[in-house]
Amino acid sequence: MKNNRKRLSNLFESPECMNRKADSFFIRPQRENPFSLRKKKRVNLLALGDVGGMLLIGLRLLGTEAVSSIGICDLNEKSILRFEMEAGQIQAPFARERMPRVEIISPERLFDCDIFVFCASKGVPPVGSRVEDVRMAQLKANSQLVEVFAEKAVSRDFRGLFAVVSDPVDPLCKAALLCGLKREQVQGYGLGVMNSRGIYFAEKNERFRQYLSEGRAFGPHGEDLVLANSLENYDDELSRELTKLAVQSNLKTRELGFKPYIAPALSSGALSILATASGQWHYSSVYFGKGDCGAFLGVKNRRTPYGIEVEDLPLPQKLYERIESAYGHLRALR
Template sequence: MKRIEDLLKESGITGGIPLDYCPVKLKEKNKVNLLALGDVGTTVLIGLRLLGADVISTIGICDIDESNMVRCEQEINQINYPFETQELPEVKMVGEEDLFDCDVLVFCASKAVPPLGSAGDVRMAQLSANGEIIARYGRLARERDFKGLVAVVSDPVDPLCRAFLNSAKLRPSQVQGYGLGVMNARALYFAGKDRRFSHYAAEGRAFGPHGEDLVIADSLTAYDDQLSRELTALTVDANMRVRELGFKPYIAPALSSAAISILLTLRGEWHYSSLYLGNEDKGAFLGMKNRMRGSGPEYEDVPLCEELYGRIKDAYENLCEIK
C-alpha cells in the first residue's frame, strides 16, 4: 500500500523540502494579525476572538476601508462575557507597515468574489486577481524577514499558498492553506443525513484542495470507491446549494476551515489544512490531516489502498500543474 510520502517520487519530484520549522508559539499566546474584513475575514475574526483566548494575545486587523476597520475594532471588542469571567483577545487596528509584526498572519484578502449565479468551480475564477494580491504581500513578508505563520484563507486556497511561497521565499512550513476543514465538516453533515455514509465520522478522511479535485474517503480501513465519490460530489457541490438559495457560502468556511483550524494549529492538535509537498522547482500545497509540532508540521501518513491513493495522486499532480 502507498502513503502520502510516496507522492513526490511517483510524481517525478526529488529532494523534497523538509517541513522542519515551527513558526508559531505552540500552546502559548500568539500575536495574530488579520488582513481584510469582508464577510469571510469578519467571521474569522469573530471566531478567533470567541474561541482563541488560550493561544491568542491580541488580534490586529487591517483593511483598506478605514471605517470598516474602526467599526470592527468597536463591535468585536464589545463581544464579551459578563462579569469578566473570561478575558478575550483584544482587537487592535494595525497599518500595512505593521502587518507582519506578529506570530500569525491570517490572509483573507480577495479582489474577485464571483457573484451569485456563477456556474462551475467559482474558486478557480479568483486565482488570477487574488494571485496578484497575495504575491505583493509575499514580497512584503520577504522584506520584513517574517518568521511566523501565514494562514491563507482566500480562494483558491492551495494555489494562492504556492503564489505566496514563490514571492516570499519563506520556509514552506511557514505557509499553510485553510480550506479543507469545511470540506470535512460538509462531509460530516451529509454523513449525518444518510446512514450509508455514517461511518465517515470515525473512519473517513478528507484530502486535496478546497475545490473540484477534493478527495473524500468514506473509510481508510474499508474504502468504498463508489460511496466515497458520491460523498465527495455532495461535499463539493454544497457551496452551490447555498448560492442557489441566494446567499454567499462563507460562514462555514470562515469558521470550520479558518478560525477553528488555525486555533487547533496553535494548540498542536490534529486538524485539516494544506502543507507544501515538493522541492524548489515543483510541488503543491495538498490538504490533509496534520498537526504542528515543535519540530514543524507533521501529517498523518497512513497506508492507502490503490484506488484512494490514485485519487490523491491525481489531485496532487493537478495542483502541481497550476501556475
C-alpha cells in the same frame, strides 16, 4: 496486503526534508522553528469582508487560550472601526479570562505577529453568475494580490505563519511560497470546511455514517477534493458520492441566493487556525513539492517543535490514486 499499501509520504518529493515515524512523517523546518506552541499567538488579519469578518468573530469567541491579540487591517476605514467596536463588545459576562483583544493596525504592522491571515480577495463572482468554479475564477487576480503581501513578508524577514484563507487556497499558497517564504511558513486553510461538509452529509444519511469515525479528507478546497468514507473499509463509489455532495454544497447555498462564507470562515478559518496555533491535529494544506515544481496538498497535520507532522497511514490503492491525481492537477496549475 496492508503492508503493500502506499502512503502520503510516497508523494512527498523532498525526502531529505522528511523524518518518518510509524504512522506519520515530519516536515523539517528550513530554518530554526520560531513557532512556539507554549505561548499565546498574536494574529493579524488582512481584509474584513464576508470571510474575514466572520473569521474575526470566530477567533474572538474561541481564541481565549491560544490568541493574545487580533490585529485587523482593511482598506475600508469604516469597516475597521465597525469591527474593532463590535468585536470588542463580544464578551461573556463575569468571565475570568478575557477574550483576545482586537486592535486596529496599520499596513506597516501587518507582520508584527506570529500568524498573518490573508483574507483579501478580488473579483468574487456575484451570486447568480454562471461561473461553475467560483474559486478558480479568482485565481489570477488573487495571485497578484497574495504576491504583494508575501513579498512584503519576505522583505520584513517575517518568521511567523502566512495563513492563506482566500480562494483558491492551494494555488495562492504556492504563489506566496514562490515569493521567498519558507515551506513551513505557508499553509492553506480550505480543507477544514470540506471535511465539515462531509460530516454534515454523513449525519444526514446513514449510508455515509462511517465517515464520522473512520473518514478522511485530502486535497484542495475545490473540484479535486478527495473524501474517503473509511480508511479501513474504503468504498470508492460511496466516497466519490460523498465527495460530490461536499464539493457542490457551496453551489446549493448560492442557488438559495447567498454567498457560502459562514462555514468556510469558521471551519477552515478560525477553528483550523486555532488548532494550528495550539499544535492540534487539523486539516490544512502543506507543501509536498521540491523547489518550485510541487503543490500544496490538504492533509491532516499538526505543528510540533520538530516541524509539521503529517498523518501517514496506509491507503487503499483506489484512494491513493485519487489523491495522486488531485496532487498532479494542483501541480499543473499556474
